[in-house]
Amino acid sequence: MTAASPGSRRVAGLLAGLACVGAFGAGCGADAPAGSPMTVRLLVRDINIRPAGVDCAGSGAYLYVHRSAPYQVTDRDGAVLHRGELPAGTAVPAFEEDLEVERIPTYCAFAIPVSVPERGGYRLVIDGRPPIELTTDRENPEGPSLVAVIP
Amino acid sequence: MTGRLRGLLPALLVAALALGACSSPAREPDARPPAGGAQTLPGPPPADLALRPPPATAPAAPSFTATLTDGTGVAAATLWADRPVVLLFVSSWCTTCADRQRALADLARRYRDRVVFVGVAGEDEPAALDGYLREHGVEHPVVIDGSMTVWRSYAMREPPGVVLISRGGRLLRGWPGGVDAATLDAQLRALALAP
Numbered sequence: 001m002t003a004a005s006p007g008s009r010r011v012a013g014l015l016a017g018l019a020c021v022g023a024f025g026a027g028c029g030a031d032a033p034a035g036s037p038m039t040v041r042l043l044v045r046d047i048n049i050r051p052a053g054v055d056c057a058g059s060g061a062y063l064y065v066h067r068s069a070p071y072q073v074t075d076r077d078g079a080v081l082h083r084g085e086l087p088a089g090t091a092v093p094a095f096e097e098d099l100e101v102e103r104i105p106t107y108c109a110f111a112i113p114v115s116v117p118e119r120g121g122y123r124l125v126i127d128g129r130p131p132i133e134l135t136t137d138r139e140n141p142e143g144p145s146l147v148a149v150i151p
Numbered sequence: 152m153t154g155r156l157r158g159l160l161p162a163l164l165v166a167a168l169a170l171g172a173c174s175s176p177a178r179e180p181d182a183r184p185p186a187g188g189a190q191t192l193p194g195p196p197p198a199d200l201a202l203r204p205p206p207a208t209a210p211a212a213p214s215f216t217a218t219l220t221d222g223t224g225v226a227a228a229t230l231w232a233d234r235p236v237v238l239l240f241v242s243s244w245c246t247t248c249a250d251r252q253r254a255l256a257d258l259a260r261r262y263r264d265r266v267v268f269v270g271v272a273g274e275d276e277p278a279a280l281d282g283y284l285r286e287h288g289v290e291h292p293v294v295i296d297g298s299m300t301v302w303r304s305y306a307m308r309e310p311p312g313v314v315l316i317s318r319g320g321r322l323l324r325g326w327p328g329g330v331d332a333a334t335l336d337a338q339l340r341a342l343a344l345a346p
Contacts, residue, residue, distance in 0.1 A: 048308055050328060055246040059309035063274045063299075068244040088246050103328065 035081065035117035038144045040073065040124060040134065042110040045151060047094050049103045055088040056108040062150065064127055065089070065110070071126045073134070073146070075119040082114040086126070114146070122146050185277070186284035187293025188221030193264045196234045200265055201345035205317035212316045213304035217271070217294035220281065225294060230267050231320045235343040237268045237335070240302060240312035241293075242275050243283035247329060248311040252287035254332035259291040266339060269294060273302045273310070317343060 044058040044065055058065035067088040073081050089108035116122065123131035124146075134146035184190060216226045230236050239255060241248045259268035270293035272280050277295065284293060296302055305314055311329030315338060316322060323342045330338075340346070 046308075050309075057242075057245070057309055063309065066242070066244050066274065067246065068279070 035115045037113065037115050038146055040112040040114055040146045043149045044108040045149060046108060047105050050091040050106045051102050052091055052093050052104060052106060054091050056091045057089060058108055064129060069127045071124060073114050073116055074123045074125060076121040081116040086110060086112060124148060185220040185281050186289055187270060188219050189223040191290055191292045193267050196264055200234060202318050203343060203345050205321035205323060209321035209323060212320045212322045215301050215304060217296060217301055220293050220295055225292065228320060230269065231316050231318060234318055235266045236316040237266060238314040239268060239270045240307045240310050241270050241272055242310045243279040245310040251329060251331055256287055256289045258332045258336055271296050271301050273299050315342060
């Protein structure tokens with residue numbers, strides 16, 4: 001490998017900057033450092049009555065957790081590692097019992113694909129609300145995950 | 152910078168613009184009035200409007216005042232003074248709302264002046280809501296419940312939700328989780344409109 005000339009380095013820097021501008025325009029999270037893919041798994045235990053499997057948002061006091069709400073994944077110092085908009089949640093049964101009715105007590109589960117660098121800890125910030133601590137779960141059968149349960 | 156590198160700059164700028172092509176282009180300001188504003192309020196009810204009396208046991212619907220998307224004030228008691236009212240609790244980000252909205256908007260047009268359909272938007276942004284209403288052909292009044300007061304008074308925890316109210320303000324039926332247009336139409340005929 002040959003050493004890059006100052007001009008080449010300037011061009012490389014310019015390219016990186018321009019790519020960053022382009023990526024930001026696409027809503028891809030410009031200021032976040034590169035990282036490895038993980039899934040933020042957020043379970044909102046709102047015990048709302050819904051059919052299992054339907055799209056959902058957090059209900060009642062958790063209504064701010066909804067599709068298109070802006071979020072950030074940060075490290076413990078508050079540095080932004082990833083940002084985006086939440087997908088819709090999915091209603092999951094709150095209890096195992098078969099109640100033999102269509103609408104049952106459910107929680108709202110969100111699976112949010114992110115890309116974050118290795119850090120000692122992570123937090124999820126939704127629409128400027130107080131940070132939610134995320135627990136790293138690299139052994140999750142569905143892939144490396146950052147997990148939180150509210151409340 | 153070398154001449155070769157200078158020659159690359161236009162191509163780099165084009166590449167950057169292409170990368171950013173999914174960003175929103177600059178748009179002219181929208182001069183149209185917001186969807187769901189005062190222009191969507193109904194006219195007088197038809198003289199031959201025949202309604203079923205509400206059950207004597209039907210509870211009173213929570214009364215409220217609110218503001219339409221264009222800032223016009225409305226009072227629920229005025230809306231249900233001379234015809235039934237359907238409240239549609241929605242948010243622009245709600246996928247189930249979106250799946251059902253166009254058929255419900257068609258139903259509202261079909262019953263215009265006989266039954267007042269009123270959207271009650273909560274946890275929403277005005278621009279996103281306006282886009283949602285236009286995309287789904289909504290031509291009935293929509294109030295913005297910024298403080299969520301109306302939502303709470305009807306125990307609405309998550310969109311969608313639908314409430315049917317009689318002339319005079321009695322609760323006839325509620326559907327937390329919403330209802331499709333065909334079912335709502337049938338229930339309107341069964342509970343509110345005389346044959």
